[in-house]
Amino acid sequence: MVTRVGHIALHVADLDAAVDFQQQVIGMVETERVGNVSYLTCNDRHHELILVEDATSRGYEHLAVEVADGAALDGAARRLEAAGGRMLGGIYDGEPGIDRALKVQSPNGHVYKLFCGMETVDAPEPGDRPTHFEHLSTKVWNFRSEERFLREGLGFRFSDRMGFLASWWHCDEDHHGIAITRAPRPELSHYAYAWSDFASLGRVADRVLAARNKKCIWGPSRHGPGNNQFLYFHDEDGAMIECCADLAQMQRDHYQPRNWSMHPGTINQWGGPPPLKFLLTGFPIVEPTPGRPSWAIAPANAVAAV
Ligand SMILES: [Fe+2]
Known part of the structure; x- marks a missing residue:
């Protein structure tokens, strides 16, 4: 769907x-x-x-x-x-x-x-920016119920699994649009932008330092599932951003979903285990409200939430 x-x-x-x-x-x-x-x-x-x-x-x-x-x-x-x-x-x-x-x-x-019905706008001038918003990674405790919801409710398809710790799901050519990882409470792990190449990640890391005098959390390196190069850092409010390049494409790359071992090398092909700051970062969920968010302006002909 x-x-x-x-x-x-x-x-x-x-x-x-x-x-x-x-x-x-x-x-x-x-x-x-x-x-x-x-x-x-x-x-x-x-x-x-x-x-x-x-x-x-x-x-x-x-x-x-x-x-x-x-x-x-x-x-x-x-x-x-x-x-x-x-x-x-x-x-x-x-x-x-x-x-x-x-x-x-x-x-x-x-x-x-x-x-x-996403509206289109004039594309920005060529510049050093992502190609698109790529994926979301959430923390959950009950894997079975969340995976069933992703598969049967939203229509996502299985991409990869790392034992009982993580799984990756796709809805288009990108290897994953949603990933879930096991954690004691539901939070956002990170949101991710897609970039055209690996060198882009270095320029982003330079700007994290130059514009905010901050260090990155993890990377650059390469994940196993999805085969993408990655760089993680916090945004202005402490939510974690991942910048990705070279994410596997399901059809083009004839990608074969598999069950990876629960070993640090699975999620870091080039180096050691993820740092604690990566594992412990979680961005909370705002208390849910039904229908249109209160901050969204309703036009005169809007359909009210029912
Ligand atoms: Fe990710």
Whole structure:
């Protein structure tokens, strides 16, 4: 059902500071700002990232995944509930840049927004920026229920597994659009941008240091599952960003899903085990609310959440 991973909506303490970070370090471009909400992109899609200023609730509001059209949304609720999801209101419109949307909570508490009709904008001037928003990685305790929800509810397909610690799932050519890792409580592990080549990751690391005087958390190196080169660091609010290059393509690379050993070499082909800072970073989930987010401006002809 899901055709691609869309974006993430993050609650941030200082909107201007968070936008500056995304612009200076990542190369994102702001396409629209409405009140305390900024929409940013790195291509011709209206947004690949939403930042919401909120001094009281740090966390993510939703993980957005795209479906083909309104018909797909119309038939989604029954399928999502049958797969263990809890609906958060009905189909609504009124969010800038997209047509309609529907929110659901996964069995482990993660909040997904299914949406259709992403608007296009003039692509930014050529520059040092990602090609697209690539994947989401969540922490969950109950793997069986979350995997069933991803597979039967959202329509993701199996890519790889590392024992009982992690699994990777795809909805298009990219090896993974969603990854899950085992952890005591549900949080976001990281969100990821795709870059065109390995050298890009070095330039990003230079900017993390030059623009914020910060060190990266892990990398650059290469993962086993997905075979992608990676670099991890914190954004302005402490959520973890992964920058990826060379992610395996399922059909093009004739990728064979497999069960990898639970060995550090699985997730770091070039070096040692992941640092504690990587393992312990988790960005919380903002208390879910049904329907259209309160910060999204509803036009006069909007369809109310039901
Ligand atoms: Fe990742």
